[in-house]
Amino acid sequence: MAERHNIEVEGSKVYLRANTGEWFVYDRNEKPLGSGAMGTVYFGRSCQDRYNMVAIKRVAPQIAEIPAVRQRAKQEASLAFRHRNLIEMVGYCEEYVDEGPIFIISRLVQGVPLNKFVEQMRNSPDWVNHICRCIYPVMDALTYIHEKGIVHLDIKPSNIMVENGSNIRLMDLGIACTSKLVSSGNGGLLGTAGYAAPEQYIQKGQTDISFKSTTDIYELGATLYDLLSGTKPYSDNPEVLKPIPGVPKAVMKVISKSLEKFPAKRYQTAAEFKRELMEAASGKKTGSASRSSKSSSVSSWLIPVLAGVGFAAIIVIILILFL
Numbered sequence: 001m002a003e004r005h006n007i008e009v010e011g012s013k014v015y016l017r018a019n020t021g022e023w024f025v026y027d028r029n030e031k032p033l034g035s036g037a038m039g040t041v042y043f044g045r046s047c048q049d050r051y052n053m054v055a056i057k058r059v060a061p062q063i064a065e066i067p068a069v070r071q072r073a074k075q076e077a078s079l080a081f082r083h084r085n086l087i088e089m090v091g092y093c094e095e096y097v098d099e100g101p102i103f104i105i106s107r108l109v110q111g112v113p114l115n116k117f118v119e120q121m122r123n124s125p126d127w128v129n130h131i132c133r134c135i136y137p138v139m140d141a142l143t144y145i146h147e148k149g150i151v152h153l154d155i156k157p158s159n160i161m162v163e164n165g166s167n168i169r170l171m172d173l174g175i176a177c178t179s180k181l182v183s184s185g186n187g188g189l190l191g192t193a194g195y196a197a198p199e200q201y202i203q204k205g206q207t208d209i210s211f212k213s214t215t216d217i218y219e220l221g222a223t224l225y226d227l228l229s230g231t232k233p234y235s236d237n238p239e240v241l242k243p244i245p246g247v248p249k250a251v252m253k254v255i256s257k258s259l260e261k262f263p264a265k266r267y268q269t270a271a272e273f274k275r276e277l278m279e280a281a282s283g284k285k286t287g288s289a290s291r292s293s294k295s296s297s298v299s300s301w302l303i304p305v306l307a308g309v310g311f312a313a314i315i316v317i318i319l320i321l322f323l
Contacts, residue, residue: 007095007103015047016056016103018091019078023047024105026056036192038063038154038172043108053108054090057172062188064102069190076150076173077104085141087161087171109169115157118227128247131227132281134160137168138220139277142270145173146213153211155219156195157226194232195222198261214263217273221258221266224277233259250280 008015012029026044033041039059046052063069077092090105114134121130138160145152152173159171191200197218199211225233229244236242241256254276260266267273278284 005095006093007101016044016093016105018093018105019074020091022091024054024056024093034158036154036156036158038192039104044105055106055108057104057106059102059104061101063190065099067098070098070102073102073104077106081145081148081173083141083144084167085137085169086144087169087173089173106171106173109161109163109171111161111163111165111169113158114160114162114168115227117162128228128251129281132224132251132277134162134168134227135220135224136274136278138170138223139270139274141170142213142216142220143274146216146270151211151213152216152219153191153200154195155216155223156192157223160223191219194235195219195226197263199263212263213269214266217258217266217268217270218260218263220270220273221255225255225259228255248280250283251277254280 004017006017012027014026014028016024016026018024023046024044025047026042028042030043033043033055035041039057041055041057044054044056046054059070059073064073074092074094077089081089087109088107090107092102092104094100094102118131118134121127124130138155142152142155150173152170154172155170161169161171163169188204189196189201191197197215199215222233225231225241225244228247229242233241241259243252254273257276258266258273267276
């Protein structure tokens with residue numbers, strides 16, 4: 001009996017045996033769910049349970065042939081991360097360990113990309129705050145993976161999905177890389193143009209490639225800028241970040257810091273980025289400080305008055321009892 005391969009093709013159907021041993025299938029003639037610099041995503045199903053729907057990404061050849069990136073893709077696809085704002089990974093499939101096509105399999109998220117979801121928000125009175133709120137769950141997801149030493153490297157509006165009209169999930173974790181060194185002799189862009197940080201543009205022969213959480217901070221800042229403006233940052237001038245009409249200066253200041261060209265000048269954690277953005281978008285910090293100041297000034301004169309009134313009342317009671 002002939003040994004079965006991990007990848008088998010029957011007409012337009014492609015059958016994949018994941019590293020978990022389970023078989024999945026997709027139709028390459030069907031319209032992909034999405035595509036980008038990192039690869040093409042297809043709708044798929046489990047061969048054992050047709051109701052188990054998955055997303056199958058065929059990693060782009062130029063990325064798949066980078067040994068370190070290929071290894072990280074396999075490792076991340078094998079990890080069972082559990083976070084309500086992250087895509088849930090199932091596994092990966094490859095025929096050969098070091099070359100050839102590689103597929104990343106994840107649970108199917110049925111919803112709409114965030115850039116489509118926020119289109120209706122731009123006409124609402126509090127549209128800036130509404131759009132910023134859509135980013136907070138992504139920041140929580142990044143905090144989660146960054147604490148595990150994972151850097152996403154491909155954050156963009158189309159990689160953020162809104163399921164059931166509410167829950168937001170960061171997609172494409174299977175292409176993520178660790179914060180350790182990534183070696184590539186080919187050069188090129190590791191990410192998506194317009195959203196990638198400057199350090200993601202790799203020179204041919206460059207081997208000292210290192211990514212930290214600040215790379216994701218830049219990409220998320222670029223994503224937020226796009227959601228608010230409808231255009232990518234620095235699209236008009238690579239050196240000047242154009243202000244967005246209708247966006248408060250406090251919010252623009254936060255976005256500008258996230259989009260600093262030098263990583264050391266950006267927010268260093270997603271949690272810090274989130275805190276600053278929430279304060280800028282809602283104005284709670286300024287309002288709270290103002291209320292606190294007023295409360296403090298009121299108490300400075302109210303407490304002595306109340307104390308004086310209380311003392312006077314006691315004197316009156318004593319006089320009534322003993323006179």
